[in-house]
Amino acid sequence: MTGVQVRSSDFCAAFGASVQQPCSGGTSPYPGQRLAELVVELTTLLLSEELNFVDTNMYVKGWFTPYHRRRKVVNPLILQQIQHQATALLARVEPKVEAVTQEMRHLFPDSTAQEWIQQHVSAVLEPLQSLLEDVQVTIQEMLPSSAHPFPAGQ
Incomplete structure (x- = not known):
């Protein structure tokens, strides 16, 4: 050697x-070659315009503002569109995040992998995940309480 x-x-x-x-x-x-390749792929995706979904999507900016959420005047079709697009974006990113995490764990301790993901990935994905949670909450709030076939007590 x-x-x-x-x-x-x-x-x-x-x-x-x-x-x-x-x-x-x-x-x-x-x-670390495979890790470097995966990090470049993930970083490219995280920096793409697509992942600025919360800030750039016309449905989110125009029809799912805090005003619309407070007043519960959101079109269910718009909610479906937002939910579908956000879910599709997360579905593209999550496998890459998992691959980077697994590859990092071959080279570094788990805590290092978790720290890197927290610092570089979570900041980008949290607004998207938060948007999805808001969509789900809004859908639940918009459902009438009389949606049950039999009211309570009957």
Whole structure:
């Protein structure tokens, strides 16, 4: 082994990895290559205009404002559209987040992976998740209490 291989071996051993067996299970020249690729993919998606959904979507900006929510004057079709689009965006991001997390856990302790996700991913996804929760609450509030076939006590 050369000096570089010994130092790499010592570094990887500190995190439970091996130079002979790449961390990603592929044929990468260094243990973190797959992680680097996944981080670039995830970061590109997180920085995309699509994920600024809460700030840029015409349905959210025009028909699901705090005013509309307070007054409960939101069109159910608009709510469905918002819910569908937000759910589809989360469905695209969540597998990438999971892949990055799993790959990070091959190289770093769980706490490091959790910290990275919290700092880099949660800040982008929280507004979208909050919007989805608001949509679900609004749908429940808009349902009339007489939606039950038999009122209580009968």
